[in-house]
Amino acid sequence: MISYVIFFIVSFTISLLDCKAAGPTSNPVVKVQPNTNWCLGCICEAISNCNRTLKCDGDVCGLFRITWPYWADSGKPTVNNEDKNSTTAYANCSNNEVCAGTAVSNYLKKFSQDCNKDGVIDCYDYAAIHYRGGYGCSGPLNNEYFNKFTTCEKHIQTLGTGTRT
Numbered sequence: 001m002i003s004y005v006i007f008f009i010v011s012f013t014i015s016l017l018d019c020k021a022a023g024p025t026s027n028p029v030v031k032v033q034p035n036t037n038w039c040l041g042c043i044c045e046a047i048s049n050c051n052r053t054l055k056c057d058g059d060v061c062g063l064f065r066i067t068w069p070y071w072a073d074s075g076k077p078t079v080n081n082e083d084k085n086s087t088t089a090y091a092n093c094s095n096n097e098v099c100a101g102t103a104v105s106n107y108l109k110k111f112s113q114d115c116n117k118d119g120v121i122d123c124y125d126y127a128a129i130h131y132r133g134g135y136g137c138s139g140p141l142n143n144e145y146f147n148k149f150t151t152c153e154k155h156i157q158t159l160g161t162g163t164r165t
């Protein structure tokens, strides 16, 4: 289970470096604890066991279980410069772990907020935004999702890769 997270963190770190070179600069509102790679890894773990074989199923696609409106709100990142308006752009991106990671990262930055009103915007808030969406993240989380998320967070910190920078 954790190997998926590690794989994800490594592959996503590489992609993030690429994105930073080319992507637009964003201005997170409150930079208490930013949206780090281990955080994305734990969200992925919680939502799908970070299962890289998952494709589209109903209205969700890929290992982050992304919906079309979520992808649209994330700025419609695409794989291999595919046209954003292409009918396959959403599925191709959501089913590609690097593109899906970019979509999630963009979405979480866009809706960054203190969902549980504890004075800190941390990975719990990002997990809540991912699960409940950016317009209503303050409600309770599904137990299974919450438990998988907190277990992953603890494992990552035990492994010493949870540097919150």
Ligand SMILES: *[C@@H]1O[C@H](CO)[C@@H](O)[C@H](O)[C@H]1NC(C)=O
Residues within 6 Å of the ligand: 049, 051, 052, 053, 054
């Ligand atoms: C990943 O998802 C596939 C397809 O739903 C499933 O068959 C497989 O058991 C899952 N693997 C893990 C490790 O959860």
Ligand SMILES: *[C@@H]1O[C@H](CO)[C@@H](O)[C@H](O)[C@H]1NC(C)=O
Residues within 6 Å of the ligand: 083, 084, 085
């Ligand atoms: C995609 O569609 C939007 C809205 O219809 C349009 O404004 C935009 O120019 C289109 N982009 C491309 C690349 O075709």
Ligand SMILES: *[C@@H]1O[C@H](CO)[C@@H](O)[C@H](O)[C@H]1NC(C)=O
Residues within 6 Å of the ligand: 079, 080, 082, 088, 089, 092
């Ligand atoms: C998008 O998906 C279609 C259909 O699955 C596929 O044929 C195409 O190669 C994909 N495009 C990219 C850029 O991945």
